[in-house]
Amino acid sequence: MRGVSVFDRLEPLLPSVRKPVQYVGGELHAVTKDWDSVAVRWALMYPDAYEVGLPNQGVQILYELLNERADVLAERTYSVWPDLEALMREHDIPQFTVDGHRPVGDFDLFGVSFSTELGYTNLLTALDLAGIPIAAADRTDDHPVVVAGGHAAFNPEPIADFIDAAVIGDGEQAVLAITDLVRAWKHDGRPDGRDGLLLRLATSGVVYVPGFYDVSYLPDGRIQRVVPNRPGVPWRVAKQTVMDLDEWPYPKQPLVPLAETVHERYSVEIFRGCTRGCRFCQAGMITRPVRERSITTIGEMVQKGVAATGFEEVGLLSLSSADHSEIASVAKGLADVYDGTNVSLSLPSTRVDAFNVTLANELSRNGRRTGLTFAPEGGSERMRKVINKMVTEEDLIRTVATAYGNGWRQVKLYFMCGLPTETDDDVTAIAGVASRVIETGRQASGRKDIRCTVSIGGFVPKPHTPFQWAAQLDHESVDRRLAALKAAVVKDKSFGKSIGLRYHDGRPSIIEGMLSRGDRRVGAAIRRAWEDGARFDGWSEHFSFDRWVAASEAAFAGSSVSLDWFTTRERDLSEVLPWDHLDSGLDKDWLWGDWQDAIGESEVEDCRWSPCYDCGVCPSMGTETQVGPTGRALLPLSPV
Amino acid sequence: MARQPEGPPPPPVVQRLRVRYTKRGRLRFISHRDFARAFERALHRSGVPIAFSAGFSPHPKVSYAGAAPTGAASEAEYLEIGLSQEREPAWVRDALDAALPDGLDIVEVVAAEPGGPALADRIEASTWRIELPGVSVAEGAGALTALLALDEAPVERSTKDGTRTVDARAAIEAAWVVEEASCATLEVVVRHLTPAVRPDDVVTALRRAAGLSTPVAPVATRLAQGLLDAAPPQTARHLVDPLG
Numbered sequence: 001m002r003g004v005s006v007f008d009r010l011e012p013l014l015p016s017v018r019k020p021v022q023y024v025g026g027e028l029h030a031v032t033k034d035w036d037s038v039a040v041r042w043a044l045m046y047p048d049a050y051e052v053g054l055p056n057q058g059v060q061i062l063y064e065l066l067n068e069r070a071d072v073l074a075e076r077t078y079s080v081w082p083d084l085e086a087l088m089r090e091h092d093i094p095q096f097t098v099d100g101h102r103p104v105g106d107f108d109l110f111g112v113s114f115s116t117e118l119g120y121t122n123l124l125t126a127l128d129l130a131g132i133p134i135a136a137a138d139r140t141d142d143h144p145v146v147v148a149g150g151h152a153a154f155n156p157e158p159i160a161d162f163i164d165a166a167v168i169g170d171g172e173q174a175v176l177a178i179t180d181l182v183r184a185w186k187h188d189g190r191p192d193g194r195d196g197l198l199l200r201l202a203t204s205g206v207v208y209v210p211g212f213y214d215v216s217y218l219p220d221g222r223i224q225r226v227v228p229n230r231p232g233v234p235w236r237v238a239k240q241t242v243m244d245l246d247e248w249p250y251p252k253q254p255l256v257p258l259a260e261t262v263h264e265r266y267s268v269e270i271f272r273g274c275t276r277g278c279r280f281c282q283a284g285m286i287t288r289p290v291r292e293r294s295i296t297t298i299g300e301m302v303q304k305g306v307a308a309t310g311f312e313e314v315g316l317l318s319l320s321s322a323d324h325s326e327i328a329s330v331a332k333g334l335a336d337v338y339d340g341t342n343v344s345l346s347l348p349s350t351r352v353d354a355f356n357v358t359l360a361n362e363l364s365r366n367g368r369r370t371g372l373t374f375a376p377e378g379g380s381e382r383m384r385k386v387i388n389k390m391v392t393e394e395d396l397i398r399t400v401a402t403a404y405g406n407g408w409r410q411v412k413l414y415f416m417c418g419l420p421t422e423t424d425d426d427v428t429a430i431a432g433v434a435s436r437v438i439e440t441g442r443q444a445s446g447r448k449d450i451r452c453t454v455s456i457g458g459f460v461p462k463p464h465t466p467f468q469w470a471a472q473l474d475h476e477s478v479d480r481r482l483a484a485l486k487a488a489v490v491k492d493k494s495f496g497k498s499i500g501l502r503y504h505d506g507r508p509s510i511i512e513g514m515l516s517r518g519d520r521r522v523g524a525a526i527r528r529a530w531e532d533g534a535r536f537d538g539w540s541e542h543f544s545f546d547r548w549v550a551a552s553e554a555a556f557a558g559s560s561v562s563l564d565w566f567t568t569r570e571r572d573l574s575e576v577l578p579w580d581h582l583d584s585g586l587d588k589d590w591l592w593g594d595w596q597d598a599i600g601e602s603e604v605e606d607c608r609w610s611p612c613y614d615c616g617v618c619p620s621m622g623t624e625t626q627v628g629p630t631g632r633a634l635l636p637l638s639p640v
Numbered sequence: 641m642a643r644q645p646e647g648p649p650p651p652p653v654v655q656r657l658r659v660r661y662t663k664r665g666r667l668r669f670i671s672h673r674d675f676a677r678a679f680e681r682a683l684h685r686s687g688v689p690i691a692f693s694a695g696f697s698p699h700p701k702v703s704y705a706g707a708a709p710t711g712a713a714s715e716a717e718y719l720e721i722g723l724s725q726e727r728e729p730a731w732v733r734d735a736l737d738a739a740l741p742d743g744l745d746i747v748e749v750v751a752a753e754p755g756g757p758a759l760a761d762r763i764e765a766s767t768w769r770i771e772l773p774g775v776s777v778a779e780g781a782g783a784l785t786a787l788l789a790l791d792e793a794p795v796e797r798s799t800k801d802g803t804r805t806v807d808a809r810a811a812i813e814a815a816w817v818v819e820e821a822s823c824a825t826l827e828v829v830v831r832h833l834t835p836a837v838r839p840d841d842v843v844t845a846l847r848r849a850a851g852l853s854t855p856v857a858p859v860a861t862r863l864a865q866g867l868l869d870a871a872p873p874q875t876a877r878h879l880v881d882p883l884g
Binding site: 007011012013014015016019020021023024025026027028256258259260264307308309310311312340342367368 | 647666667669670671673674675677678680681682683684685692696697698710711739741742743773856857
């Protein structure tokens with residue numbers, strides 16, 4: 001009997017684990033269907049703890065979309081913490097879904113969404129607990145097809161041995177197409193078993209099936225070539241792009257958790273894609289072109305979403321929300337609708353300009369003005385030219401003056417350390433910027449108690465970006481530059497006490513770097529690190545750099561590759577990159593040209609308001625930029 | 641000058657309602673904080689005209705009587721809400737029940753009598769049903785007899801602030817065995833003391849008193865809360881309904 005709940009066996013264990021509510025399901029808008037009433041069954045996973053995974057928009061959208069089909073069921077599963085993992089192993093309880101508490105191994109498909117590569121070891125835990133062989137090659141017709149998605153799936157090579165397939169790009173239409181292929185294959189009597197299904201999936205072009213490609217290597221460790229090993233399998237797999245977001249107004253019935261989660265709000269994606277062209281930003285490169293959701297659809301989604309959930313916060317999401325062509329009308333319209341209610345609005349935009357402050361003022365009309373966040377990303381003007389973040393220091397100072405002058409008490413600034421061509425001075429310059437921010441803020445607000453928090457992330461070069469060829473800065477140099485910056489802030493007698501500095505050591509970024517730009521050989525290191533206990537690598541209290549170094553040394557012993565080879569080595573144009581057979585639409589020559597422009601400190605405009613610069617996406621994917629203004633207004637809504 | 645919220649202050653409370661609700665099935669694993677969040681969202685969805693406090697972060701007027709611990713089920717939890725417009729209690733019961741997930745069920749809503757005793761003053765004890773799967777009815781009865789024969793039953797419990805010791809025996813007003821059950825099932829009337837004696841403290845005391853082993857995690861369900869019935873003393877099997 002497949003699909004039978006394990007809850008009766010799980011329940012007696014729950015009193016002895018931390019936060020048991022995360023394992024019981026029962027959220028508002030959760031769906032359970034009769035196992036035998038459907039033709040195709042999906043288990044969907046976000047490979048992190050429930051509190052992080054539940055709010056994930058991608059999983060929620062696919063969950064709702066699939067469950068809307070009468071003959072499909074989708075249930076969710078999340079990573080279990082080590083306390084429950086140990087009890088599940090002791091009591092022989094498999095990885096389960098939180099909806100029906102069904103064994104994940106019983107489903108037809110097991111879809112896993114990766115926002116970050118640091119979730120890879122959690123995939124292995126889930127597979128192992130589910131009783132699904134970790135190596136895809138060892139799976140039989142009785143096991144689910146394991147499908148990876150999310151941004152990290154644009155280079156799934158490090159987990160190629162552990163997954164059966166990957167969806168590159170937008171998931172909405174892809175999961176429905178996969179569902180149709182699985183349904184048809186089952187209806188046909190499962191011809192040629194698992195292999196037959198994978199071949200149907202691969203030849204459809206909807207997914208990438210790593211097992212149908214052979215990779216060969218040169219003596220120096222670089223890839224020689226990647227070749228399909230089956231007839232009919234495409235040489236390159238193109239990304240999926242959903243056009244017209246108004247036709248896909250999800251989530252309509254968002255999950256409302258009982259447990260506390262990291263985002264407690266109704267989120268609506270106001271557009272997808274970004275063409276600002278920040279060279280470090282993988283999301284901005286792989287989600288092109290810009291596709292706006294119309295102001296009227298946004299208004300309807302917010303009204304229905306708030307009414308359906310009871311959430312008190314609405315988030316207007318995108319990669320740069322202030323760039324929506326009608327954002328001012330959206331903000332004013334929603335602020336009018338929810339004026340006098342307890343619903344607050346947030347715009348997680350970090351664009352450095354005064355318009356952004358105006359928007360934030362509008363959205364916080366009656367709320368508290370605590371902090372505003374801006375992301376100059378580079379400390380010096382030279383650095384910002386390299387990364388194509390077109391913000392002058394004067395822009396930044398004007399913007400923060402407006403913010404402090406309008407009653408905002410704290411400004412948070414995001415920067416990166418370890419960017420290509422970066423020098424010690426580029427990082428130390430951040431201290432000077434922060435001092436000017438405080439000085440300006442004190443003048444603009446007339447108060448001394450304003451603050452500026454500087455958050456610094458370690459830069460990790462990502463596939464499908466102009467920096468995909470760059471050498472990642474070693475963690476010792478990152479730590480040295482951050483220490484020098486800290487010393488400069490501490491030394492600042494006038495303003496240093498008003499400046500908060502937040503950063504982590506550079507070591508986790510090196511592991512993320514290997515997992516981001518690695519090839520199939522990295523799989524052995526992942527497996528070894530997991531066998532040595534790696535879990536929840538995105539959590540500093542669980543992450544162990546030494547464990548990863550040891551696992552990499554063991555996995556790569558006797559070969560010409562290493563942890564350094566995958567991270568701190570600069571690549572050249574002739575090198576076959578592990579993800580070259582995965583087509584994000586970006587023209588490789590354009591990316592290389594943009595990389596050369598970066599080194600030459602030359603900037604490129606946004607194609608929404610300047611001529612096309614031939615990144616290659618629209619013609620190769622048959623897509624186009626979809627932006628307003630529509631000229632319409634939010635519907636005359638009434639708050640609930 | 642610090643900014644102040646613009647506009648008039650929120651409307652005052654015109655009606656106080658007392659609510660009895662449950663924590664059933666798998667939702668027994670939600671914590672009190674989880675419940676409070678779920679309840680406040682359900683208020684928004686239900687359209688019940690809840691009153692709010694003033695200020696930049698207005699809070700709905702909800703006050704909770706002592707909540708059952710995480711993992712314990714309950715048939716008798718209580719809270720009080722303040723409304724900005726009057727509503728029929730029966731309508732509020734139905735609206736809130738429809739807005740809450742199954743397992744968090746609204747059983748009863750009554751209007752608080754103006755000038756009457758506070759909800760907290762109408763509750764001094766709980767009746768708990770404690771099921772001990774894997775323990776026979778006879779074993780359970782023996783352990784209970786042994787516990788009741790003690791003068792005191794100190795039990796240590798680790799809390800945020802370190803280990804605390806509570807006297808489980810002192811809090812027990814009455815206890816009996818449910819005869820027709822598939823496993824040992826006790827019902828225990830526990831007086832609310834500070835620090836509180838929780839059902840798992842009672843189970844620990846039972847284990848100690850009789851060398852009892854509980855192979856499977858026990859399940860506790862709060863059946864009732866209220867004031868102890870004045871007569872007859874020491875055999876109090878009945879608590880006075882706080883909404884009665």
